[in-house]
Amino acid sequence: MVLALTATGAVLTPPANAYADEPPRVDLRADVNRDGKVDITGTTDTAGENTWTVKRGAVFLPNIDDDGKRCPTTGSNGRPLSDAKLAACNDASDNKVNGRADAADLARVLSVPMRGLPSDAKGSVKVTAGAAQSRVFLKRDGKWTPVTSQTRLTRAELRAGIEFGVEGKDVIRDSAKWDGRVAIRLKVTSSSGTSADTVTLRAAPLLTHHALQNTQQLMVTKVRGNDPWAKRQREFVKKLDKESRAAGITKPLVTFEKYGDIWAQDFVEPAYLAMTGPDGRQRTMRVMLRSAQDREAGRELYEKLRGPNIGVVQAKGRDMQGWETLNSYGNLETIPPHTANGRSFPAGRIIMGERKDGSGVRPSKEIRTMLKSQGLQDPLLLDTSWLHVGHVDEFVQFLPADTPRGWRIGIADPKAGLQLLRDAQRDGHGAKKMFSVPGFDEFLPPAETIDDALSSRYLVKDNEMAARKIAANLKVLKRETGITDDEIVHVPALYTRGIVQDSEDTRVPLLRRLGGTDEAPEGARKYGQQKFAERSRAAAPTIMTSAYVPGAVNGILLSRDRYLAPRQWGPVIGGKDIFTQAVTAAYTRAGMKVSYIDDWYTYHLGMGEIHCGTNTLRDASAAWWKQ
Template sequence: MAQQRWVRLSAEQPTSTVCVLGTELSLDVCGSAPVGATSFDVWGTAGVNLYIVHDGEVLKIPSCVPRWPLEANIEAVITMDTPSIKVNSDKVRISYYKNNGKGPMAQTLLHLTCIEISLDVDTSRSGTVNRKAKNKKKWTWGPEGKGAVLLVNCDRDCLGAKDMDNQDLRVESYADLKDMSLMILTTSGPEDIFDDYQLILHVSASDHDKVGVFHAKGGKKLNHYKHVLGSGKLSYAVERDGFQENTFYVEGLAFPDVDFSGLVSFHVTLLENPSAAMPDVPIFNDTVVFRMAPWIMTPNTLQPITVYVCSVKYNADFVAAVSKLTAKAGCKLIICPEQENRSDRWIQDEMEIGYVQAPHKGFPVVFDSPRNGLLKDFPFKGVLGPDFGYVKREPADKKTVSGLDSFGNLEVSPPVTVRGKQYPLGRILHGSYFPSFQGNNMVKVVRDFLYAQKVQQPVELYSDWLVVGHVDEFLTFVPAPDRKGFRLLLASPSACYQLLKVKEQEGYGDALMFEGVKKCKQISIKKLLSDQKLRNNNNYYQKCIDWNRDILKEELGLAEEDIIDIPQLFKSRNCSGKAEAYFPDLVNMLVLGKYLGIPKPFGPILHDHCCLEEEVRRLLEPLGLSCTFIDDFETYHEYLGEIHCGTNVRRKPFSFKWWNVIP
């Protein structure tokens, strides 16, 4: 339905107003009628379309204009098809009659100026601005959805800048403009009409800190882009400068969060100034809506682009092994030197690399965890840069941060379908305490942020049974050519005991674990199997994993055929009862396409081969995966982490566009 405006008329003097293209003017026929009038007729110049609404029927007035009864349920409506050439060049006249009188007893005259005003954005999500689109006030999800997309301009395109691009009120580079979305205000009609009318571009008070708007003033220099909205500026009187089109660049300042839906509306309002002594009157409004692009995580099944690893004291062999694997997988390797990591090797815990995407542009964004270890400066100083964004959430009370807030405790599944509902971007997985009143949980600000992104609905798992408490200690995903395109790998004490029992029955009970490991006591299969305390503990840990297995099957729509049990034992640390890996944790691996970097378990050597390695190969290589076992025992395992904890990966974004999701 077209925007409609009520116009009051006067028989004492002509009335002047504007008619905005695409809108309707409803004339106050009865209000201006003289006493005693019983009928009326309407006449308009050639550029005016006249309609009568009578008893709910819309009738276009024919060339032979009849008289209409002057009744309360009658209405005259006018529209115009093209902008006027001159001010007041079009006219409408209403004549009033008494009974069957031949001549009018009174007349009202309306002077009209038709102008075009349209605020336009990329509502079709095609990468170009859609002119005069309908339903611009709504933003809808799905393949048939409409509404523009805005990127949070959280990268740093200008070399030498100290902060992110959305932290200033200037356009620092032409690359900066490419991160913004276009918004175009089109106006046409007689230029002097704007002597009495003013256009105001504005945003609501609740959104001023979520967006920034720059007006392109026509020049080619960066200082010709004027900051006009956002960061405290709620409105802007548009400086037209004789141009029919005014181009604005819009940047996002904030991601969706618990107190921000991600939707931002911009309005352009036409104000009429009846007199210098009176305030302006709004007579037309056009509105467009943007949704802020969410931060999106990438699962192991997506193509790796860059691998990150820290160089610390005594881990040169580990870095060399990771370097060799990344070269095999065709990835770039970035080594964070010790002067930057300050001997903090846990680069997975410090950050998670995802991305943002709009129809015209996308770039990776590093999410800096509230962990704030010695690596805390690396995401901002070493990762943030041109077309590489940055975001962080941390609680006001730093004492509330626990091990569950490190991002080894943050994973995402590949795309899944659950009970008919599709999750084409997968589902975020994070660990928490067992449902009770005690235990640790991920801090609220991070959890709220993850849930607010909407497109990867999180699943909470139970990870507080572990000393470190991270989900990557008992699960990972690997690509597969069949079924759902992946397999879920779960650490399994039961599978490990079953394997070792078979080897004992085959006569290898005296084979030793941990051969070749310095400062680690070797133990035979027979003795390990007879350790009842270790067995009891692992029975409990298996129950914890099985609890998560059931959650994952239900929330990811998995069958048993989608899960592979990887042999693994855990041991209790001190008297806490919480678990750490007994030997290097096999599921805590680096997944680079078909190439897997797996912690070397130092299991019993049978026929010159580690039986644990052979079992992992038997389980994974039929999927087309290549297993490389990397020694991380002294450099990571003894510090309660493994290969995945000590590496990080930037991956190719999903080909699926997030705005096609139906949350």
């Protein structure tokens, strides 16, 4: 084409039909910069539209909640649905846009309006990657219509610009099979030729919560029955509610009441999905990860919690070789955001326990694969082979801190626990009772003293072993996070083996304590026995222990500066519990205000503490790509 020049050499505007013989230019755009708006007039969403990093790239939500509460929990005959049928229903399981009229769960993709199209122009759209894992809708005449292979776009629609909505049918399960990417291709054909453009989006990563996200609500099981144990447990729930409100948590407790599994930390792990919504505001969906142990209590996540902005994900996988407890989510905690060794974890990093004793037993491969496939929180495995239950929450926690890093590690310290007893014995208090909990003498005849504990055949040896194991795990955490000794809170603790029974040892083996009181309901005893059987089948050569004095690190972070610990019930000297004093001092030095709640008969005797029996819903409003 020859352009006319003026006398001064300036280029004149070409005739309107100068490009009539060239194919129309297609320009498809998504929210690449994650501000909630698809820029079709500027260039803020053009760079990197087919790439994806933690900081940049279009995001869509796996639409697994139930906005309209349409998913049933029973069949037409009134009987409960199977686990598979419960899990099969969510907003993405049909071809409709469910819930809010503004379709806030859909990520938007827009085409730049195409002016001057030939009269015979028409368009088509195809999902070229991730079609099986996603669904694309076309907004036509104010309504959302599913895009199919038969969908055709008119010249008028192409001229005006087209709006698409994208949802995921599921979370990323295995990045080797699907890495979360969905590619959408818009093609326009006319007498002047064919042109096309493609944009790529990625499913929002499924993320677990960390301690820097404020606690918004507590969850706990509330058991039925009129037996003494059940009454104690309900009293615990009342006191938990009081502590929650005192800490400024305004939302009421979420109580699980149907199945009687008291270990609310174990059958569910709260997580979340997030993107910037089309209105420019953060769009967050809570996701309840159901334990892979097929525990019946997990059904209540579908029956009671699933609904608007709350979905449920079930990850199976039974490759535990007799130690199913590692699939409980007390064995999943999250290190707060950090950067170390050239790696950045803006949403924190998961830790889980495995058996590093040559057995090769670790959490389910399916769970580990799913968590790693999100691409942000690559699980770090620690050694919990020395613990009966084998959960990381039995010895380590993470606490908010007014420091440049923003957090500290709280670690159980058996050496400090032994030193408390030795100091008391040195000062002439060896005859003091080891435990001050009312009514416990009947389980430890005769009443155990500090002298008895220190002269025990196993207690000192077991805690020296536990100290070595904890030190080895702490070394790994320091290496992987860069945290220093000054950022570690040492909390006095004591552990005890519970499998070996020896007539020379005055301590009652924990095996006999586990749900072993006559007042414990059958369900609690049965589950306790099941937990022990799982560990026994593993035939571990390593001595395994559980908390002797209630494990203080196995508590609940109520707010940035308030911590709820299990009541210690240690030796009382001079009118004061020496373990309570020491635990309070440790947390106070870390800037925390400590309160206590009694869990001796309800959780401690079942080899758990209040953290094991509760769960927390945390604030996930901060964008994970900006942390």
